[in-house]
Amino acid sequence: xxxxxxxxxxxxxxxxxxxxxxxxxxxxxxxxxxxxxxxxxxxxxxxxxxxxxxxxxxxxxxxxxxxxxxxxxxxxxxxxxxxxxxxxxxxxxxxxxxxxxxxxxxxxxxxxxxxxxxxxxxxxxxxxxxxxxxxxxxxxxxxxxxxxxxxxxxxxxxxxxxxxxxxxxxxxxxxxxxxxxxxxxxxxxxxxxxxxxxxxxxxxxxxxxxxxxxxxxxxxxxxxxxxxxxxxxxxxxxxxxxxxxxxxxxxxxxxxxxxxxxxxxxxxxxxxxxxxxxxxxxxxxxxxxxxxxxxxxxxxxxxxxxxxxxxxxxxxxxxxxxxxxxxxxxxxxxxxxxxxxxxxxxxxxxxxxxxxxxxxxxxxxxxxxxxxxxxxxxxxxxxxxxxxxxxxxxxxxxxxxxxxxxxxxxxxxxxxxxxxxxxxxxxxxxxxxxxxxxxxxxxxxxxxxxxxxxxxxxxxxxxxxxxxxxxxxxxxxxxxxxxxxxxxxxxxxxxxxxxxxxxxxxxxxxxxxxxxxxxxx
Amino acid sequence: xxxxxxxxxxxxxxxxxxxxxxxxxxxxxxxxxxxxxxxxxxxxxxxxxxxxxxxxxxxxxxxxxxxxxxxxxxxxxxxxxxxxxxxxxxxxxxxxxxxxxxxxxxxxxxxxxxxxxxxxxxxxxxxxxxxxxxxxxxxxxxxxxxxxxxxxxxxxxxxxxxxxxxxxxxxxxxxxxxxxxxxxxxxxxxxxxxxxxxxxxxxxxxxxxxxxxxxxxxxxxxxxxxxxxxxxxxxxxxxxxxxxxxxxxxxxxxxxxxxxxxxxxxxxxxxxxxxxxxxxxxxxxxxxxxxxxxxxxxxxxxxxxxxxxxxxxxxxxxxxxxxxxxxxxxxxxxxxxxxxxxxxxxxxxxxxxxxxxxxxxxxxxxxxxxxxxxxxxxxxxxxxxxxxxxxxxxxxxxxxxxxxxxxxxxxxxxxxxxxxxxxxxxxxxxxxxxxxxxxxxxxxxxxxxxxxxxxxxxxxxxx
Numbered sequence: 003x004x005x006x007x008x009x010x011x012x013x014x015x016x017x018x019x020x021x022x023x024x025x026x027x028x029x030x031x032x033x034x035x036x037x038x039x040x041x042x043x044x045x046x047x048x049x050x051x052x053x054x055x056x057x058x059x060x061x062x063x064x065x066x067x068x069x070x071x072x073x074x075x076x077x078x079x080x081x082x083x084x085x086x087x088x089x090x091x092x093x094x095x096x097x098x099x100x101x102x103x104x105x106x107x108x109x110x111x112x113x114x115x116x117x118x119x120x121x122x123x124x125x126x127x128x129x130x131x132x133x134x135x136x137x138x139x140x141x142x143x144x145x146x147x148x149x150x151x152x153x154x155x156x157x158x159x160x161x162x163x164x165x166x167x168x169x170x171x172x173x174x175x176x177x178x179x180x181x182x183x184x185x186x187x188x189x190x191x192x193x194x195x196x197x198x199x200x201x202x203x204x205x206x207x208x209x210x211x212x213x214x215x216x217x218x219x220x221x222x223x224x225x226x227x228x229x230x231x232x233x234x235x236x237x238x239x240x241x242x243x244x245x246x247x248x249x250x251x252x253x254x255x256x257x258x259x260x261x262x263x264x265x266x267x268x269x270x271x272x273x274x275x276x277x278x279x280x281x282x283x284x285x286x287x288x289x290x291x292x293x294x295x296x297x298x299x300x301x302x303x304x305x306x307x308x309x310x311x312x313x314x315x316x317x318x319x320x321x322x323x324x325x326x327x328x329x330x331x332x333x334x335x336x337x338x339x340x341x342x343x344x345x346x347x348x349x350x351x352x353x354x355x356x357x358x359x360x361x362x363x364x365x366x367x368x369x370x371x372x373x374x375x376x377x378x379x380x381x382x383x384x385x386x387x388x389x390x391x392x393x394x395x396x397x398x399x400x401x402x403x404x405x406x407x408x409x410x411x412x413x414x415x416x417x418x419x420x421x422x423x424x425x426x427x428x429x430x431x432x433x434x435x436x437x438x439x440x441x442x443x444x445x446x447x448x449x450x451x452x453x454x455x456x457x458x459x460x461x462x463x464x465x466x467x468x469x470x471x472x473x474x475x476x477x478x479x480x481x482x483x484x485x486x487x488x489x490x491x492x493x494x495x496x497x498x499x500x501x502x503x504x505x506x507x508x509x510x511x512x513x514x515x516x517x518x519x520x521x522x523x
Numbered sequence: 524x525x526x527x528x529x530x531x532x533x534x535x536x537x538x539x540x541x542x543x544x545x546x547x548x549x550x551x552x553x554x555x556x557x558x559x560x561x562x563x564x565x566x567x568x569x570x571x572x573x574x575x576x577x578x579x580x581x582x583x584x585x586x587x588x589x590x591x592x593x594x595x596x597x598x599x600x601x602x603x604x605x606x607x608x609x610x611x612x613x614x615x616x617x618x619x620x621x622x623x624x625x626x627x628x629x630x631x632x633x634x635x636x637x638x639x640x641x642x643x644x645x646x647x648x649x650x651x652x653x654x655x656x657x658x659x660x661x662x663x664x665x666x667x668x669x670x671x672x673x674x675x676x677x678x679x680x681x682x683x684x685x686x687x688x689x690x691x692x693x694x695x696x697x698x699x700x701x702x703x704x705x706x707x708x709x710x711x712x713x714x715x716x717x718x719x720x721x722x723x724x725x726x727x728x729x730x731x732x733x734x735x736x737x738x739x740x741x742x743x744x745x746x747x748x749x750x751x752x753x754x755x756x757x758x759x760x761x762x763x764x765x766x767x768x769x770x771x772x773x774x775x776x777x778x779x780x781x782x783x784x785x786x787x788x789x790x791x792x793x794x795x796x797x798x799x800x801x802x803x804x805x806x807x808x809x810x811x812x813x814x815x816x817x818x819x820x821x822x823x824x825x826x827x828x829x830x831x832x833x834x835x836x837x838x839x840x841x842x843x844x845x846x847x848x849x850x851x852x853x854x855x856x857x858x859x860x861x862x863x864x865x866x867x868x869x870x871x872x873x874x875x876x877x878x879x880x881x882x883x884x885x886x887x888x889x890x891x892x893x894x895x896x897x898x899x900x901x902x903x904x905x906x907x908x909x910x911x912x913x914x915x916x917x918x919x920x921x922x923x924x925x926x927x928x929x930x931x932x933x934x935x936x937x938x939x940x941x942x943x944x945x946x947x948x949x950x951x952x953x954x955x956x957x958x959x960x961x962x963x964x965x966x967x968x969x970x971x972x973x974x975x976x977x978x979x980x981x982x983x984x985x986x
Contacts, residue, residue, distance in 0.1 A: 030616070030880060031614050033879075034890055040897045040971050041893065043897055050896055051779065068616060076623070078638075082639030084624045084625040084629040096630055104580050108584070108587050108591070110618075116802065117594055117804040118597055121595070125595040125940070127593040127594070142573055154666065154865070201707040247562070247564065272571050274561050279565045295628045297866060299863050300868075301864075318699075342703060344808075346808070348805075349803070350805065351803050362577060365570050366529075367529070367531055374534050377549075432636075440854065441854075454533070455535075457541075489636060491840050492835040492838060493834060500845065507830050508648050509649035
């Protein structure tokens, strides 16, 4: 079947900043007023405020009627490209996939939204059972034994791991000596940043010629000082490290803990697990592999699974079931616990969505999701490499798991246009594309992850866009230079964002520095 | 149902003919040929042992709703729980905007295709900065607890010192998280508070102040609901010793209470859950950090900071300010770390603040003050109940002491629950020095009738 070529133009509202829409006296919402009896009994309330603590002037907030509030934010939403609107395979490492609508219905139920974390356990048996069942499911997914749902994202999952590593070695009196954590260059930036926050020295392994963590460098990095290793596998090259069990075994010989960043586990469900690969703990991003929507950057969950020997060190509380009565409860009594990483218990509605997603698929469906993600990725790679100017990192490696880090190095050399130019131009096609995590050891990189949600037609359409942009880079440089033309706005002057003299992080700062449209005061 | 090959609605290419065609295009016979790098010994031996799924949406809905039906919501009962998570009204317009899939399903697009989220979060930062009377606010952190921990680490980097002095009347759950963020780089020492007034003990603070202290931290209102009015004196003491003052503020107070910047805070932090985010069993939290506009503060934020910039055609453009600070740019040499935090709740708070305006925030503060004063007064009149200690002014929350009744809070709460009432949070574990006391919370949703119903129930239970 042939379709008409899309003629995309993003909504362009030129929407003012909300302060520009303010009219003194307008109200978007009214608040309940105190009853007369209350007023008589306690007065206006304000006079109870201690001297000097009563706000002397109202906060400078915008004043809008409700229709104007709705219009403003709905317009801005139209200038945002949700995953629902596009073939969202350009955000490699982040596993953009379908966010089933039924899960929103469930997560939006008052039975979820209107629960207070300190309610008596007898009144939250439903949600506790869901949390408990989720842990049981992740036992099968990871092969590990116990769980915390506290981490509010993948980076937070890494923080929970580093915090448990510290608690574990402290308990053994080895905390002082073990002050190093080893990670790899292609692991997520957080695997290097987070151990640093927990006071560790971070050693970063370079990739070898095959793109895998260098074994020789690893052997010489390991020592009695190694507290843990933080590995991602596959890394965003998409190459599965087939020697992973060797890496974990070596770490164990030195008494280090093996920590697995499975923020993205989308190619491995039902195929390979943390347990068999020798890991002691592993976190999973429920907003990636397990379909909870990304919400413009959270709220999210980095569910962490650990081996049973690490259970005493988990953050409190953990969910348990009273085997006699079948009652679920939160257990705060873990004397060796590493403490807490998040207030209360975690981002519960994200866990609920992940539970629903898993229960819609079952064991076979989860494995199917991963297998199709691998199929999509390898199909896309084959076709993408036919696009002029595109190459792949570590080309000798034939198949990849769920994502690939590509390169426009050749195109950059031949046309002067690289990944940032493609990134700008692709906005004109109603989709988007990211580059890759730092550092860019592969020049002009981009990471594509065509998860199981995308049909063959979707992938072909995206490939068509990449082909067109490549052709323009070679043949119509002016089009690329001017891009984007059909997006929400035009080329941004980024110098304003890196220059302390010019940047403005709030409207207040803007109006202090400028009047009108960026006219200096 | 087992063994039957399905086409999955969420997985279009599970359709067998499509799959075959794609395999042919790749030039392999099966997906297994693409998984050759995964050694046999680390593969799952048999398939995962998971419960039978509910492939049909109707069945899934019934299953999950069946589980959820065993929850009792605050709307079905009458709740007086607070303690860091609050049952404020969530305006419908907030749910409408954050439910739009343009926002809900987006992630990390560029400032062109995701112009909307950049602008809304810039507006969020702008409105929060006004509420706190500071120049700068960040894109939300995971929660207020992280905001507190990061504020203290920012203070440590700014002063080159390693010790945090924390108020003894801070939220204990938050304290646990703060300790995680500070350990082992910073040490923690607590300073005292006065049991009868609820105010901080400045003498104790003074005796603990030293040249090692990076920051003095307190919460306003305190965990026990009291309004701290010695902020200026605390700031003077901190600044004299070369330390900073960090204050955790509840944004729902700021229509009527002075923001921390007005009494000398260098960094204000807190949680935006009260600004239009559902409680979600404690999962609706998001943190903010506000500072002055000086670059030395901005450079210490680990979070994303969205700034405004011109475009070729004179539109409002946006992007990340000082990207090089972040762990996305500089991995192990960054200022702490940044990742996926709670952006959608930032959008919720933006819609909330834009809807409320200055008038709404003032009205909100007023009615909460009135209703909590009333509740404190009438509860204190119930025989066996005292609400006079701490004696200081409160906002939204206050301590109810059941000591004279000779009854345990646990026992009282059980009996309240039987009457459909969630009593205040039991403090006997967290603050044993308060005896059998509970922390009661009253919001703008708590009516006079609700309070009278509680009084009636307690009078009956304690009779």
